[in-house]
Amino acid sequence: MKDTGKAGGLAVALVDALTSSGGLWFGWSGKVSEEGTFGPFQQQKTKSVQLVQIDMTQADHDSFYAGYANRTLWPILHYRLDLAVFDRQFESGYRHVNERFATRLQPLLQPDDHIWVHDYHFMPLAATLREMGVTAPIGFFLHIPFPSPEILAALPNAGALVRSMLAYDVIGFQTSRDAANFRRFVVDELGGSEGEGGLVRLQGRQVLARAYPIGIDAEAFSKFPMTPEAVRNSARIAKRLAGRQQVVGVDRIDYTKGLPERFRAFARLLEDYPENRGQVSLMQIAPPSRAELDAYIDIRRELEGLTGHVNSRFSELDWTPIHFIAKAFPRKVLAGIYRSSRACLVTPLRDGMNLVAKEYIAAQRAEDPGVLVLSRFAGAAEGMPEAVIVNPHSDEEVARGLQRALTMPLEERRDRWQVMFDRLCREDAHSWSSSFVADLEGTRREASKAA
Ligand code: ADQ
Secondary structure, three states, X not given: OOOOOOOOHHHHHHHHHHHHHOEEEEEEEEEXXXXXXXXXXEEEEOOOEEEEEEEEOHHHHHHHHHHHHHHHHHHHHOOOHHHOOOOHHXXXXXXXXXXXXXXXXXXXXXOOOOEEXXXXXXXXXXXXXXXXXXXXXXEEEOOOOOOOHHHHOOOOOHHHHHHHHOOOOEEEEOOHHHHHHHHHHHHHOOOOEEOHHHEEEEOOEEEEEEEOOOOOOHHHHHHHHHOHHHHXXXXXXXXXXXXXXXXXXXXXXXHHHOHHHHHHHHHHHHHHOHHHOOOEEEEEEOOOOOOOOXXXXXXXXXXXXXXXXXXXXXXXXXXXXXXXXXXOOOHHHHHHHHHOOOEEEEOOOOEOOOHHHHHHHHOOOOOOOOEEEEEOOEOHHHHOOOOEEEOOOOHHHHHHHHHHHHHOOHHHHHHHHHHHHHHHHHOOHHHHHHHHHHHHHHHHHHHHHHO
């Protein structure tokens, strides 16, 4: 995959997984056309991967993508009932697009394929494929959180949606909390039962629902800061900092990422620990996403307002506290920015995993690593307890955590970093995809034993 700057860790991880096994990638082209899902396939063939894409109509895009996926499921699954929109048209558009994708995919399948479906856009896809007679193992991975049943139950027809997911053989989650929430929903809301090792059963179906925390290619990422692009850009940053320290944040603009809360926490740091004034700045890199949704426009405006407010209050002739850059950077440049930063603030209010937390650690220098300040509500916190863990809703707690990061002795920084880096190398993108695929293949073996 070309490093366009937009390609996140996820796309890279999936392309790597598919390239090593060979296979077919089927998905939305990202384009809207009059024929939509009825139009021709757009195909590309690389060495081992066949890429097949289809368009959507404007109506599908509005109800399925901008509607049910982004305005209903995204907020609910991130525990934001207050932002969720319940609209019957969105729901029927979602079902329709899932059916259309299944209909176009089915003829492309080979008998010994196993199928891996990704993310909240396609929760009911397997149920439709099964109705069409597909018997191959089908797995699903949810990249975002799965909320507690008390939250999910507020979604109209949540029961039917979760029931449809039981057509998968393996369902993967980012954390054990998400997997447990799913199993609890099946037991408490649908009347199923739990077995050993993450199995859930309902009316003759048995599904493996467990955590497969997503990793990054930590070893490759750890080399990025030494590339010429990274070095060039790091030198620009060093010149601007002139010996002062920088804290970095890198997120898509999204209400789940806790950005206004983070800016307030940074202002709180300058308030409560004034020795940082003139010495420490925050660089927030945040490319806009889903800019057609009001909630996203509002948040960008709020961030611009907060930046102006904090900067006008604390700036000095040669120092500005918040540097807010609303654009994407190539991954290598990003790695250089991570390495130039003494601490990284990853403070989402909810996040499936958060790959920035992992990339920041991978990009550090072993002899003098920076410190990760990490929200307890990021999935990454489950596997990175050596970070400074904070509650992102409390500006005082985040400021305290950041102050601790900025004053942490070298030996402690090294110790914490080493444990996290070693774990990232062991539990990387490759081990994530291969453990999921191994479990999926295991279900085929189980099925043929039973037959
Ligand atoms: P995202 O919500 O997109 O992904 P995240 O895990 O942080 O969140 O991944 C973002 C990726 O985009 C990172 O690889 C990062 O480097 C890149 N990125 C962000 N800002 C960038 C910028 N300005 N320039 C260049 N690159 C930038 C969803 C879930 C997450 C889950 C992932 C993977 O919401 O919780 O971790 O999928 O499963």
